Amino acid sequence: MGHGGIPKKGEDGFYDPRDSTSYILRAQREIALENGCAFRDLREFMGCEMSMNDWVDATPPTAKGDHIHFTRRGYVRVGIGLVDAMMAGFDDHDVLSAKTFETATP
Numbered sequence: 373m374g375h376g377g378i379p380k381k382g383e384d385g386f387y388d389p390r391d392s393t394s395y396i397l398r399a400q401r402e403i404a405l406e407n408g409c410a411f412r413d414l415r416e417f418m419g420c421e422m423s424m425n426d427w428v429d430a431t432p433p434t435a436k437g438d439h440i441h442f443t444r445r446g447y448v449r450v451g452i453g454l455v456d457a458m459m460a461g462f463d464d465h466d467v468l469s470a471k472t473f474e475t476a477t478p
Contacts, residue, residue, distance in 0.1 A: 373401045373454070377415035378440050384428055387439055389421045410458075417453050 374397045392418035397413055406413035408442035419426060427435035427446055442450060 373412040374414050374419050376424055376427075377421055380420060386427055387422070393421070396417075412454060414421070414450065417450070417457060 373378055375393075377389065377393050380390050382388055393415065397415060401411045401413065403409075415421065417424070418424065424435055424439050427442070428432070428437060428439055432445060433443050435442050
């Protein structure tokens with residue numbers, strides 16, 4: 373899972389995007405693909421490049437004022453989103469009626 377795009381605080385007190393975030397996420401995605409691993413772009417799940425600000429300002433907040441960590445509610449939201457993404461493949465598949473074991477014949 374890539375990070376959520378942690379913004380940097382400028383001298384003026386406002387938060388700006390980090391230039392390196394897109395490069396890091398792209399590299400993580402490529403490496404995961406090359407190695408047959410799943411990849412979850414947390415920044416994309418959160419909304420966009422500066423969504424951390426929205427999560428901090430949400431009512432109730434889903435991220436803490438340090439613009440790095442989530443609140444309990446935020447961590448739960450990220451976790452539920454991750455589980456939903458992992459389970460999406462089962463949504464179109466009738467798991468209960470699927471043949472899961474082959475019977476060997478002598």
